[in-house]
Amino acid sequence: MSEVLVVKLGGTTIAEQRHVLGDVARVSCIRPVVLVHGGGKRITEWLERLGVPTRFEGGLRVTDAASIEVAAAVLRGVVNSELVAGLRDLGVDAVGLSGVDGGMLVAERIDGMGLVARVVGLRRDLLDSLLVAGRVPVVAPLACDEDGVICNVNADDATAGIAAGLGARQTVFMTDVDGIRGADGARIADVSAAEAESLIAEGVIAGGMIPKVRAALAALTTDGSEAVIAAGSSDAALTRAIGDPAFGTHVRRTPAAA
Ligand SMILES: Nc1ncnc2c1ncn2[C@@H]1O[C@H](COP(=O)(O)OP(=O)(O)OP(=O)(O)O)[C@@H](O)[C@H]1O
Ligand SMILES: [Mg+2]
Numbered sequence: 001m002s003e004v005l006v007v008k009l010g011g012t013t014i015a016e017q018r019h020v021l022g023d024v025a026r027v028s029c030i031r032p033v034v035l036v037h038g039g040g041k042r043i044t045e046w047l048e049r050l051g052v053p054t055r056f057e058g059g060l061r062v063t064d065a066a067s068i069e070v071a072a073a074v075l076r077g078v079v080n081s082e083l084v085a086g087l088r089d090l091g092v093d094a095v096g097l098s099g100v101d102g103g104m105l106v107a108e109r110i111d112g113m114g115l116v117a118r119v120v121g122l123r124r125d126l127l128d129s130l131l132v133a134g135r136v137p138v139v140a141p142l143a144c145d146e147d148g149v150i151c152n153v154n155a156d157d158a159t160a161g162i163a164a165g166l167g168a169r170q171t172v173f174m175t176d177v178d179g180i181r182g183a184d185g186a187r188i189a190d191v192s193a194a195e196a197e198s199l200i201a202e203g204v205i206a207g208g209m210i211p212k213v214r215a216a217l218a219a220l221t222t223d224g225s226e227a228v229i230a231a232g233s234s235d236a237a238l239t240r241a242i243g244d245p246a247f248g249t250h251v252r253r254t255p256a257a258a
Helices: 014-028 040-049 065-089 125-132 155-166 193-201 209-218 237-243
Strands: 002-009 033-037 055-057 060-062 094-098 105-109 116-122 136-140 142-144 150-153 168-175 190-192 226-231 249-252
Touching: 002 014, 002 155, 014 033, 014 065, 014 237, 033 065, 033 155, 040 065, 065 094, 065 136, 065 142, 065 150, 105 142, 105 150, 105 155, 116 155, 125 136, 150 155, 155 168, 155 209, 168 209, 168 237, 190 193, 193 209, 209 226, 209 249, 226 237
Parallel strands: 002 033, 002 168, 033 136, 094 136, 116 150, 168 226, 190 249
Antiparallel strands: 055 060, 105 116, 142 150, 226 249
């Protein structure tokens, strides 16, 4: 299990991410960090601006040839570059890349979703070389499928693939809610695989939270590893997510001991 921390940033605006970037900068002085970002909201904005129709299925965007161009441009060009620039401004040696670079994310097409792929493996050499050099890789969720076609991958899925491939001890999913909410609307502090699946079956966990909680579970490769889903907007959110068991939702393979 490695000290590397994998952090996923939800697709909010750069202004909202300012806090988290400062926190990433602090943590990256202490341990290696890989940052993965989403960008669904920004892609939707651009698709609307350009008049390209879009639809979701089970929290995943169905992507056609016109929308993959926009998605790739926005993720790699706009969102990734903004994050790299923001981190570099804070003194972090951030390097932008996507899962396409170095063939990093090994992916296969999901039937019926268009140009959307799931991550099935990680070629870790490129990440390792950046981490060894003290750099912070910032990864956009794109990957080539088995035919070499550029596809969109869900950013949570990309995060899980990277965390599992690196054997990361901790994975944090920063989002726009304070964690997984139960049927009563209150945040759940700990959730197991079985509890998560029943919350999905009951419709309590819906939309983008479905791939997120499944990714959080997939990131758990060893017994000691943990995944946290938390709000990225509060002060020191990342520091709290990795150090405070009462912050966010801690996703575990088995129920927490009573
Ligand atoms: N039980 C639940 N608890 C908390 N949030 C939930 C729940 N069910 C559905 N959600 C929704 O999931 C959303 C988070 O997923 P979403 O995909 O929108 O954000 P993200 O993954 O952080 O961003 P991006 O997809 O752009 O990377 C919340 O804003 C909320 O609307
Ligand atoms: Mg999402």
